[in-house]
Amino acid sequence: MSRLQLDKIHISFGAAHIVNGVSLQLEQGEIGCLLGPSGCGKTTLLRAIAGFQSLQVGSISIDNNTVSESNKTVPPEQRGVGMVFQDFALFPHLNVADNISFGMRKASSTERRKRVDELLDRIGLPGYHKRFPHELSGGQQQRIALARALAPKPGLLLLDEPFSSLDAELRERLAVEVRELLKNEGITALLVTHDQQEAFAMADKAGVMYQGELLQWDTPYQLYHQPRHQLVADFIGHGVLLQGTVNTQGSLASPLGMLEHPSLMQVAGGTPVSFLVRPDDIVPDPESRLRGKIKARGFRGAHNLYTVQLSSGIELLTLSPSHEVLDVGADIGLRAEFDHLVVFAADHCELPGFHEQAPTVQPLPSVLPKSQSA
Amino acid sequence: MGFNLWRQFTLVLTAVVIGVPLLVICWSVLQLLGGGDTSTLTHLWATVVPEYIRNSVLLLLGVAAGVISIGVSTAWLTTACRFPGQRFLSWALLLPLAMPAYITAYTYTGMLDFAGPVQSTLRDWFGWGYGDYWFPQVRSLSGAILVLSLVLFPYVYLITRATFIQQSATTLEAGRSLGLNPWQCFLRLALPLARPAIVTGTTLALMETLADYGTVQYFGVTTFTTGIFRTWYGLGDLQGALQLAGMLLVAVILLIFIERWSRSQARYDQRSNRPAPPFQLTGWKAIAASIACWLPLVFGFLLPALQLASWSLERREVWADSAFWQLTFNSFGLAVLAAVLVVIMALWLAYGRRQLPTRIVRTSVAFAGLGYAIPGLVIAVGLMVFLTTLDHGIIALSKAWFDYNPGLLLSGTLFALLFAYSVRFLSVSLQTINAGLGEIRPSMDEAARIQGYSPLQVLRKIHLPLLRPSVLTALILVGVDVLKELPATLVLRPFDFNTLAVRAYEMAGDERLPDAGPPALMMVLVGLIPVILLSRAMLKSQQSALKEQEFVPVTA
Numbered sequence: 027m028s029r030l031q032l033d034k035i036h037i038s039f040g041a042a043h044i045v046n047g048v049s050l051q052l053e054q055g056e057i058g059c060l061l062g063p064s065g066c067g068k069t070t071l072l073r074a075i076a077g078f079q080s081l082q083v084g085s086i087s088i089d090n091n092t093v094s095e096s097n098k099t100v101p102p103e104q105r106g107v108g109m110v111f112q113d114f115a116l117f118p119h120l121n122v123a124d125n126i127s128f129g130m131r132k133a134s135s136t137e138r139r140k141r142v143d144e145l146l147d148r149i150g151l152p153g154y155h156k157r158f159p160h161e162l163s164g165g166q167q168q169r170i171a172l173a174r175a176l177a178p179k180p181g182l183l184l185l186d187e188p189f190s191s192l193d194a195e196l197r198e199r200l201a202v203e204v205r206e207l208l209k210n211e212g213i214t215a216l217l218v219t220h221d222q223q224e225a226f227a228m229a230d231k232a233g234v235m236y237q238g239e240l241l242q243w244d245t246p247y248q249l250y251h252q253p254r255h256q257l258v259a260d261f262i263g264h265g266v267l268l269q270g271t272v273n274t275q276g277s278l279a280s281p282l283g284m285l286e287h288p289s290l291m292q293v294a295g296g297t298p299v300s301f302l303v304r305p306d307d308i309v310p311d312p313e314s315r316l317r318g319k320i321k322a323r324g325f326r327g328a329h330n331l332y333t334v335q336l337s338s339g340i341e342l343l344t345l346s347p348s349h350e351v352l353d354v355g356a357d358i359g360l361r362a363e364f365d366h367l368v369v370f371a372a373d374h375c376e377l378p379g380f381h382e383q384a385p386t387v388q389p390l391p392s393v394l395p396k397s398q399s400a
Numbered sequence: 401m402g403f404n405l406w407r408q409f410t411l412v413l414t415a416v417v418i419g420v421p422l423l424v425i426c427w428s429v430l431q432l433l434g435g436g437d438t439s440t441l442t443h444l445w446a447t448v449v450p451e452y453i454r455n456s457v458l459l460l461l462g463v464a465a466g467v468i469s470i471g472v473s474t475a476w477l478t479t480a481c482r483f484p485g486q487r488f489l490s491w492a493l494l495l496p497l498a499m500p501a502y503i504t505a506y507t508y509t510g511m512l513d514f515a516g517p518v519q520s521t522l523r524d525w526f527g528w529g530y531g532d533y534w535f536p537q538v539r540s541l542s543g544a545i546l547v548l549s550l551v552l553f554p555y556v557y558l559i560t561r562a563t564f565i566q567q568s569a570t571t572l573e574a575g576r577s578l579g580l581n582p583w584q585c586f587l588r589l590a591l592p593l594a595r596p597a598i599v600t601g602t603t604l605a606l607m608e609t610l611a612d613y614g615t616v617q618y619f620g621v622t623t624f625t626t627g628i629f630r631t632w633y634g635l636g637d638l639q640g641a642l643q644l645a646g647m648l649l650v651a652v653i654l655l656i657f658i659e660r661w662s663r664s665q666a667r668y669d670q671r672s673n674r675p676a677p678p679f680q681l682t683g684w685k686a687i688a689a690s691i692a693c694w695l696p697l698v699f700g701f702l703l704p705a706l707q708l709a710s711w712s713l714e715r716r717e718v719w720a721d722s723a724f725w726q727l728t729f730n731s732f733g734l735a736v737l738a739a740v741l742v743v744i745m746a747l748w749l750a751y752g753r754r755q756l757p758t759r760i761v762r763t764s765v766a767f768a769g770l771g772y773a774i775p776g777l778v779i780a781v782g783l784m785v786f787l788t789t790l791d792h793g794i795i796a797l798s799k800a801w802f803d804y805n806p807g808l809l810l811s812g813t814l815f816a817l818l819f820a821y822s823v824r825f826l827s828v829s830l831q832t833i834n835a836g837l838g839e840i841r842p843s844m845d846e847a848a849r850i851q852g853y854s855p856l857q858v859l860r861k862i863h864l865p866l867l868r869p870s871v872l873t874a875l876i877l878v879g880v881d882v883l884k885e886l887p888a889t890l891v892l893r894p895f896d897f898n899t900l901a902v903r904a905y906e907m908a909g910d911e912r913l914p915d916a917g918p919p920a921l922m923m924v925l926v927g928l929i930p931v932i933l934l935s936r937a938m939l940k941s942q943q944s945a946l947k948e949q950e951f952v953p954v955t956a
Contacts, residue, residue: 076850102849109850115843119865128861129851178851 028090029054029214030075030182035084037070037238044070046238047084052182052214052231057205059217059229060240061261067238068218072184075216076109077102088182108180108213112187114171116159122146122170123155129178145173148207165196172204176211183208183215189224201227222262234258251366252381253302256374264331264343265304267370272297278369281340282316282362284388289367289379299377302368305331305343310352311361318342320356334358362387408761411752414745415764418771418823421782422649428639428785429646440640448627449647456623456651458541459548459616460606466549467605470696471556472598476586477693479564480572482678483686489693490561491935494554496700498927500884501551502614503904503920507704508547509618510711510913512538539619547619548609550700555608556601558938563597564590582679599662603655610652611775613887614905624648625777625887632891638785645778656773705924711917718918728922731883731899734814738821739829739879743871745822746829750837769827776888779823784892787811787819816892821882828881829874836870873933880930884923 030052037045045067052058060068073079075086077093077100086094088107093100108129116125126145127138146152149169159167168188175183188204189197205228208215219225225232226246233243234257241255242248253259259267270280274295278285282303293299310332318334321341329345332352336342344360352358364387367380416423432438477483478490496504512518512535519535522528537543567590575585613625624644632641681689718724753765771779787810798806810816840863848858886901893902900919907916 076846078846078849101854102846103852103854105850106852107850109847111843111847113841113843115841115847117844117847117862117866118839128848131852174847174851 028052029056029088030058030216031087031090032071032075033085033087035071035074035086036082037067037074037079038082043238045074045081048235048238048240049084050231050233050240050243052216054214055209055212056230057208057215057217057228059219059225059232059246060235061219061222061225061232062235063261064220066235068235069186071235072186072216072218075182076107076184077105106178106181108175108178108183110168110171110175110183110185110188112190114159114167114191116167116171116174118159120158121155122151122157122159122162125159125170126173126177128174141177142173145177148210149173150203164192165200168192168200172207176207176213179211181214183213185215185217187219188217189221190219197221198223198227204228234261236261251304251368252376253368254376256300256370256376259302259368259370263304265302266342267300268303268340269298269300272299278385281336281338282387285362285364285367285385286388287367287380287385288383289377292379293377298372300370302370303342303362305345307362307364308334308342308344308360309363310344310346310358312359314359314361316360316362318358318360320352320354320358323352323354332358334360404756407752408756408758411749411756411761412764414749415768418768418826420786421779421820421823422770422774424782424786425642425646425649425778428642432643440637441643444631444640444643448622449644451622452624452627452644455541455616455621456610459545459621459623460609462542462545463548463552463609464602464606466545467553467556468598468602470549470553471601472560472591472594474553474693474696475557475561475564476590477689479561480582480586480590480678481681481689483681483689485690485693489690489697491939492697492701493557493693494931494935494938495697495928496551497554497934498924498931499551499701499704500614500886500901500920500923500927501548501608501612502618502886502908503708503916503924504551504700504704505544505547505615505618506904506908506913506916506920507707508543509538509908510707511703512536541619541621544615544619544621547615548605548612550696552605552608553696553700555604556598558934559597559601559604560594561938563594567593596662596665599665600659603659603662607652607655607773610648610655611777611887613775613777613890618908624651625775628777628781629887629891632781638781641781642785645781648775648778652773652775652778656770705921708917708921708924711914712921714914715917718915724918727898727900727903727919730897731901731922734817734899735879735882737814738818738825738882739875741818742822742825742878743829743833743874745826746833746874747871749826749830750833753834754837765830769830771823772825772827774824776820776824776885777891779820780888780891783816783820783823784811787816811892813894814897817889817894820888820892821878821885824885824888825878825881828877832874832877833867833870836867836873840866876933877930880927883926 028051030050032048032050035045035048036043048071050058060071062068070079074081074094075088080099081094081096083096085092088105092098093105117128120128123139123142126142127133130138130141133141142155143152146154149172151166151169154162154166154170159170162170168191172185172188189200192200201224217225217228229246231243232246232249234241234249234255236257242253242258244252244254249258250263253262256267259265268281270278270285272278272290272293272295276286276291276293276295278287278290278299278301280301285301316336318336320332321335322333324331324333325348326345328348330348330351332344332346334342334344342360346352364385366383367385369377369380371377432441474489474493478486478493510516514530522533522535526533571589571593572585575589580588611625613629616623617626617629624647628641628644628648631637631644712719749765749768752761788808791808791811794809795805795807798804844862845858848862849855853861883899884901886905889899890902890905893899898906900923904916904919904923907913907919
């Protein structure tokens, strides 16, 4: 039984279509995440699930009860949904304990006290009952906001950019902590963010939204390794999109050489395609004939991320362990080592059949088509 | 949906009703331009208007110079410098706001005229007699400029001070690292950055100057307000009064535009809120700064207050007089009534704007908030024309139907007075309540809704407790303003109904200055309440700025 189901939702403000035919589903206890640049409609979608926004077409069901349809919007207070707001929205006239128990209206005072104690323990702020919101730091306020949303044990929790007002270090630590808390409580949650690290740290399922459309709804692993759309590849992780042309023999002429893969046989000869090259698809190899010059080095802790420019002007990304330092400007040999291929047609959608098998690569110095960096 | 439409309608209607006095004046001006009877106007132009314009312009220029020089210098000294008494002075400099200008005018006349303590002492010392010496005449244009400057400079002080506090340390530190001394920092950085605030504060003071009737009337300076009063009451020429009010309105609107423009010029993009380290003044500099800040306080508040206190002691039998307490009761009752009415209206408008932010509602609410800039006398004239017309209509109808004359139901009762106060003071309460409502972010409403509270419960559980301080503040501000308002009360009060302000005015007009003391002192004491509120708010905002400093890593 799915906890949350969205069915082909359309939301528009006047002539502007904010959300366009979005469908997704979350099972009991799953944490979902909507990713996307600002203005893509993800927050509007979240507010529609909460009941603050009515929709034109489609339906939203929570626990198989339809709560939103084109002509019906169950008011937010009757949905049994919890929400954590971007600005936390703690009530400044109430102390921490009263804030947390605010939603437990039907509970007795002993129950409330127990739940507040329990939650304060879980979020690591025991004894903060009598403090007021303005006396707390941003991270503490965020945790109180979360505890307040969790206190009435909602069937579904919505989080609107919950970490965006915190600094980067705190953000990642809290994301892991919050995931643990939600898993312990067995809460189904949907999170909205523009930060993919946050999404990867939190989510079981994630999706990328762009201009009101949900491009893909999958596990974070699949979003990274098997993006279904060029924009998803663009938004998630580092990588470069290279252009190539499929020739009549079913191989792909690319800046890296000739790529061969059984599925290329299905593609008509002469079709221009682009394919995704992640930094981990390219390994440094001094023996390789594919050579380039290091343009930039970015320290990433365990690894260095190098930007390498091939003689044709095309740039690639590659990783190497951070103790093997190569200097900017040095010559480097590269070898493609694909686990699988991700190939997009001219309409930016992925071509099927390339996930199953690794391609073979034959480097050959030839006239190279142009690249597009991603 | 039907309810929302009805609500929008009431919001627009409120704005239109509040705008009636303005609309009446605009309409009469338009009628005149459209070929009406211009003989009155021609006559006024030929006789008094040039004098009104000359006096008003001189008054405005003088007061502008006065409030800017006093307000800006005290604001800079109390924010950027540390000297003995600086903390006390920084809030005490707001005290002159508690003095109605006309009351200050009475006290200085009492102190400085021929029979007053200053001239008497001089005569005793030097053995002069009448006509042996020259002494500046208080009751003159320059006297009015001085009095108004001393009372109104806190507007400039308050607003400029807020900007000086906001000015980030880095700007001034950059200035000093480039070799500017404190004085140059002030002239070349702080002052230009604060220019929009100075203009805003000055225009507010000038609006008060244009609205002033008590001071200029007492000092015999003929301006538009005294002109309106004389044309209307002295000559019984309502049309002429309307036309003069129209001219005054043009000047006020001009000031509103200047103020709006200067606000739009203000850019608060100084990111760091760390206040600049103050300059420690020592020796003669500290003494000079101290004196510079004490002077306006002494002359703007302490001396007049002392004079009032001494008059009140001289006439102590008044305090046991039941007529005086009846007067006080009238004043306070009226103030409370008007404050409650105005705050309820402001709440209705503010919530309307928050929940139905359509263009027409926003425009209506903004229009309803214009009143504070309009002089009370102008409102009174416009309102009187409208209400008497209405009254005559009612009387005619009632006579035709019931053969009964109900009298002046609207223009002759407290209704007219409450109406005028609503027009004039709605914006004060609207601003206060809007500010309070702004603190309640929409996400707080949503957070409560999603936790199972219905809209009405949200209002009770979240809005009521959070909005209570703003509502109280609005009640106090409006109440005290009503208490001090002279011209509108003078013109619109029902027959035989007196208030403290009117009483003080009448006593002063009868050359019985000491008798004006007790009612004036009463007004000043009540007027202290909002000033204390204001100074507390000011110090609080300053403290929170200081608190933030702790979180900023010090890189020194």
